[in-house]
Amino acid sequence: MRLRLFSPTFFFLLSHSHLRLIRRPAASSRLYAVSAFNPNLSDSEQQPVNHPNLSKLNQASLQRFLNSTRDDPNLALSFLGQLKQHGVSPNVNAYATLVRILSTWGLDRKLDSVLVELIQNEERGFTVMDLIEAIKDEAEYEVLIRVSGALVKAYVSLAMFDEAIDVLFQMKRLNRVPSIKSCNFLMSRLIEFGKTGMVVALFRQLKQLGLCANEYTYAIVVKALCRKGDMEGALRLLLESPTVFAYKTFIDGLCANGQTEKAVVLIKGLIDEKVLAGDDLRTAYSMVVRGFCDEMKTEAAESVVLEMERNGFGPDVRACSAIIVRYCKDMNLPEALGFLDLMLGKGLKLNCVIVSSVLQCYCKMDMCLEAFEKFKEFSGMNIFLDRVCYNVAFDALGKLGRVEEAVKLLQEMMDKGMVPDVINYTTLIDGYCLQGKVTDALNLIDEMSGNGISPDLVTYNVLVAGLARNGYEEEAQEVYKRMKAGGLKPNAVTHNVIIEGLCFARKVEVAEDFLRRLEQKCPDNYASLVKGYCESGLSKKAYKQFVRLERPLSKSSVYNKLFFSLCMEGYLDKALDVLKKMWAYRVEPGRSMCGKLIGALCEINNVREAQLLFDTMVERGLIPDLFTYTIMIHTYCRLNELQKADDLFEDMKQRGIKPDVVTYTVLLNSYQKLDPETGSVQGEEQKKRVSEFWRKFTAAGIGLDVVCYTVLIDRQCKINKIEKATKLFDRMIESGLEPDMVAYTTLLSGYCRKGYIDKAVALVTELSKKDILLTEPFGDLVKRAALKLKRIQQNQE
């Protein structure tokens, strides 16, 4: 294709010779431009007084020139471009000519972009209908239909649906029938925008417009009905025009509406009737796979893949992607990778959707380093990685505190010809904010705007959160104002991140003030304040705010935050109150919360309150877990209420909760304690219990750990069986366990107490040889033991 540019000389001639077009500085040119070329506008005061016929003359010559480009549409186009560069705006007839030329030449995409630009230019000085009228008079039927179709498309691409529909009805007014193609296009986009009702309404009016629905139209309307959830209506329409296309749309609709099982039945029937086969069948199958994945029925999805295999289909990318994406969303990385591996073995080709999902799964599981490593691995594998994959890598690097590398990666991405989008920039801005580099974040905002991408609501939320969190309160307020001024309406998230961010930066009063002044407050904002208080160590204040609300918190995660903050700061009564309020509000607190509080109560030996909560849990159907049982048992043991400990132990076994090494250690330790009064072994009954525990313990096949060995060694030392103690210690080392400080101390003090000086010395020597492994406290221990030894030896002398 040839693109001829007009030299500045051309325009110079145009403006200063007989045509007398006026060149103006671009800044002040707009109004002038219209009036100079549009004879319909009577704004004579803007025209030079001594050239009354200028506009007419100009228009005519322009027209003449455009007409002469009839055989060269590119020439016509670049003429238009040059005109605009010189601040000249052509009138309706000029546009009509241009549009006619492009349309007769079939340059649809060029036509589209000219029309889009025209629609967006609010100072064009004529209406779009004027254009149609101007074309109607001269162009043949075909061209008008084509132009109207292009107009519909242009409006649709600008999401101006009412105007697009208006074009269709204007055609009816002109007794022309618009193309069904453009109508289908309009309908498809309407669906994308969720305007399914408009699709159905338009479909009913097709006949009025003189249009005849084709098979695509039916499929599209079936889709619209499915989206609306009107499966019966969709089915009725489908049966009016049962094409393979429409069937596939309907099948997809069933899958999207949680009726995948029905889709499976339908497919079976269609196979029998030989309607579905080959690639169509493959498509239908993968839709079903996706449906099952959405319904969280991964096994069913996998079995469909197997059925596809039986029918001779190799591993389908879409189907396999859907399954892997499902596993990744569930953060089930092993299954995701396992399935991926299996399918790769069967010939599946990796694609960027699978890659990005797997990478994101790593990120979500807090394995950002692995995510980035994997990204690099995939980069070297000759698979196309798109900007979504890159984005996950940006995110991972940002969370690792390595934004600079992410920015370099952005350059690499652009070098490969990809254009970054809002999300890419937003991710990087977030990365900068996470590192507190707000200046860089702000610079990036400028850079993206310079590249023609305007920050969206999420971008602003990220930025404003970063500013607030890092203590830049004024800048945060400034950006907040700027986004409002720019026509972006802040949402609840915006307010929440500001409130939480300011609290995080310990600017609690500023946050309170911000919330107070907020015009549109929502319950969410108060939940954020509660969270913010917790964040800055003000759990009592958070609690007060929560009580003052007198209603459930809108964000359930805040309960956790509030509750655990209260526990951490020791306000157990308030924590308990939060639990009770949760029950009152019918928000299930869950096992971990109750367990946490029981643990905290036990720690301060308030076993009575702990038991009450324990009972409440059970009453409400929450079975305490192994941890909670063990903590309770331990506490009862410590308080010497062995019977209660024993009861709990039986109770947990009855519930099918298997005691572990910790539980047994706790029990053994307390049952084998010596009588504090006499210093001798306690009664026969207890001895029996000890051996009983020991028998069950070993029978359960639970491996002993260092703590458990230590307890046993301690016991042997106390009842004077030093050989047995030594043997236990050796056995512990043989079984591959590394004795810790407590284990050494226990044995050592046993030796010392009972006067086995030689053994003690040997042990200390052994210990000192291990000096590499000795940490500070360990060293102290050796020193203390040596001192103790010395004292004992001195005493003996």
Place this chain on the structure above:
DNA sequence: ATAGGGTTAG
């Protein structure tokens, strides 16, 4: 013109 993935609100 029939189907997937990514950013904030830890």
